[in-house]
Amino acid sequence: MSAVPIRDRALDDAVTVARDREDVAVGNEIVRHRLSSRLIHWSVALSFFVSVLTGMPIWTPFFRWMADLFGGLSVCRFIHPWAGIVFTVISTVQFFHWLGDMKLEPNEKDWLGPRAWKYLKYQGDDSEVGKYNGGQKLFFFAVSLGALGLLVSGVVMWYPLSFSQLVRELSILLHDVTFILFSAAIIWHIYLGTAAEPGTFGSMVRGTVTKAWARLHHPRWYREVTGQK
Amino acid sequence: MSVQSLEIRRSSASVWGSPSGMRSVPTVAKYIDTSTCIGCKACEVACQEWNDLPPLSTQQVGTYQTMPTLDAGFWNLIRFDEREVEGGLMWLMRKDQCMHCAEPGCLEACPAPGAIVQYANGIVDVNQDNCIGCGYCETGCPFDVPKFHAKTGKMAKCTLCVDRSSVGLEPACVKACPTGCLHFGTKEDMVALGSLRVDQLKKGGFTTAALYDPQGVGGTSVVTVLAHADHPEWYGLPRDPHVPLGVRFWKNILRPVGLLAIAGAFVAAVGHYFNFGAKQVQGSADSETNLPQV
Numbered sequence: 001m002s003a004v005p006i007r008d009r010a011l012d013d014a015v016t017v018a019r020d021r022e023d024v025a026v027g028n029e030i031v032r033h034r035l036s037s038r039l040i041h042w043s044v045a046l047s048f049f050v051s052v053l054t055g056m057p058i059w060t061p062f063f064r065w066m067a068d069l070f071g072g073l074s075v076c077r078f079i080h081p082w083a084g085i086v087f088t089v090i091s092t093v094q095f096f097h098w099l100g101d102m103k104l105e106p107n108e109k110d111w112l113g114p115r116a117w118k119y120l121k122y123q124g125d126d127s128e129v130g131k132y133n134g135g136q137k138l139f140f141f142a143v144s145l146g147a148l149g150l151l152v153s154g155v156v157m158w159y160p161l162s163f164s165q166l167v168r169e170l171s172i173l174l175h176d177v178t179f180i181l182f183s184a185a186i187i188w189h190i191y192l193g194t195a196a197e198p199g200t201f202g203s204m205v206r207g208t209v210t211k212a213w214a215r216l217h218h219p220r221w222y223r224e225v226t227g228q229k
Numbered sequence: 230m231s232v233q234s235l236e237i238r239r240s241s242a243s244v245w246g247s248p249s250g251m252r253s254v255p256t257v258a259k260y261i262d263t264s265t266c267i268g269c270k271a272c273e274v275a276c277q278e279w280n281d282l283p284p285l286s287t288q289q290v291g292t293y294q295t296m297p298t299l300d301a302g303f304w305n306l307i308r309f310d311e312r313e314v315e316g317g318l319m320w321l322m323r324k325d326q327c328m329h330c331a332e333p334g335c336l337e338a339c340p341a342p343g344a345i346v347q348y349a350n351g352i353v354d355v356n357q358d359n360c361i362g363c364g365y366c367e368t369g370c371p372f373d374v375p376k377f378h379a380k381t382g383k384m385a386k387c388t389l390c391v392d393r394s395s396v397g398l399e400p401a402c403v404k405a406c407p408t409g410c411l412h413f414g415t416k417e418d419m420v421a422l423g424s425l426r427v428d429q430l431k432k433g434g435f436t437t438a439a440l441y442d443p444q445g446v447g448g449t450s451v452v453t454v455l456a457h458a459d460h461p462e463w464y465g466l467p468r469d470p471h472v473p474l475g476v477r478f479w480k481n482i483l484r485p486v487g488l489l490a491i492a493g494a495f496v497a498a499v500g501h502y503f504n505f506g507a508k509q510v511q512g513s514a515d516s517e518t519n520l521p522q523v
């Protein structure tokens with residue numbers, strides 16, 4: 001007889017609730033990202049990675065091998081602009097989906113400077129951190145702006161003959177700079193969302209986090225959702 | 230299409246470069262004397278014929294020019310300009326084609342390995358089977374030469390008849406020219422021929438005559454005698470062509486810096502993990518342990 005896995009009823013309930021509601025506590029769990037949020041996030045991620053993997057072999061021959069994942073450089077050249085279009089369309093949806101939650105509070109500008117260092121050293125005072133901390137909000141605006149920059153410069157590079165030499169050169173540089181910053185930021189986004197902060201990844205998979213997680217990382221949000229101190 | 234018997238000096242998007250030097254190959258060049266060109270366009274026809282390019286319908290641009298610019302199916306264009314110089318009317322004709330730069334901007338900009346090659350003899354050629362049709366070469370070329378072919382989606386341009394010159398024949402345009410204003414040979418010989426002609430022109434009253442062999446792109450394998458070299462723009466030539474600054478900055482600075490930055494972000498994340506570890510949730514929500522540190 002095979003072992004019957006023990007099912008966590010409370011977690012199941014939370015996952016069910018997470019289909020269409022967020023910011024609610026269910027048992028020991030809190031729903032952080034409802035299904036639509038997660039679908040949007042992973043669609044952005046997927047189109048981003050297709051764009052990156054088809055763009056990097058064009059960027060430098062060091063990554064020429066990536067082209068073989070898609071069937072060669074010509075295929076990449078065909079896929080890349082379309083993946084980019086899909087990426088910007090979903091990024092736009094994402095922007096408006098999350099905009100309400102991303103209002104910067106006055107003191108959150110500090111996250112551009114020392115506050116971010118403190119956070120990384122786990123020394124920051126998080127007691128007033130709501131659903132998203134200042135770093136997450138700035139990251140949100142940075143990637144949205146980055147998506148816009150990639151779109152504008154990408155269109156120019158797609159139809160080079162329709163634009164002047166100067167505009168073409170500037171677009172290539174803009175596309176490059178944005179991509180470089182974007183990639184560096186995404187590496188940290190992934191790192192912080194997985195290895196550095198256990199329990200976070202689940203919020204983008206199941207949609208839920210534990211109350212303990214919420215109280216550690218987003219205390220004000222925890223208080224708002226649970227009504228507890 | 231790349232010619233197997235020719236050594237390659239440079240190849241686009243190559244990680245290690247293309248070491249050459251096994252053979253001793255002189256740099257070749259085409260000599261064009263605009264002052265003896267009569268604008269007959271025999272070279273245009275010869276180019277289409279030799280390269281099996283189907284005829285394109287000509288476009289009336291208000292001058293004796295066949296069409297406004299070069300085209301992926303039309304690699305050799307006699308540019309025409311009419312202007313009054315010192316009270317006299319001048320017909321300025323220049324044979325326009327790829328200049329086969331010693332430092333080709335097209336090749337530097339091209340992201341597809343082996344799509345653009347420079348042979349040891351200086352000829353710059355496109356391998357259409359490697360070309361991905363991205364158009365970076367158009368941004369890289371200071372002479373506005375590379376064009377896309379509508380049907381193939383690939384870049385095409387003058388090959389300096391590499392298939393002829395590699396077996397000891399002159400390019401088709403040179404062969405066809407009835408006035409002898411085109412010659413083909415080693416770069417050294419063509420430059421010498423150019424200086425002779427420039428001296429003649431100067432003696433004849435064209436004091437500003439000079440040989441156009443722009444050093445900004447390391448010289449070109451098409452050298453052009455201009456009677457009015459103080460005004461290269463009259464002939465549709467840039468005064469001081471360079472590989473565009475944006476392209477050089479992008480390839481030589483931004484790309485290595487970007488690679489380092491991305492690798493740096495990765496290394497920093499790993500370093501952070503070893504230094505600070507994970508921010509663990511301890512105990513349950515109700516215990517004091519998860520109160521944020523102040």
Ligand code: SF4
Binds near residue numbers: 329353369374375386
């Ligand atoms: S003229 Fe343009 S296409 Fe020809 S070698 Fe120079 S940069 Fe390349």
Ligand code: SF4
Binds near residue numbers: 335375
């Ligand atoms: S279009 Fe030009 S730059 Fe792009 S791959 Fe072809 S030859 Fe290279």
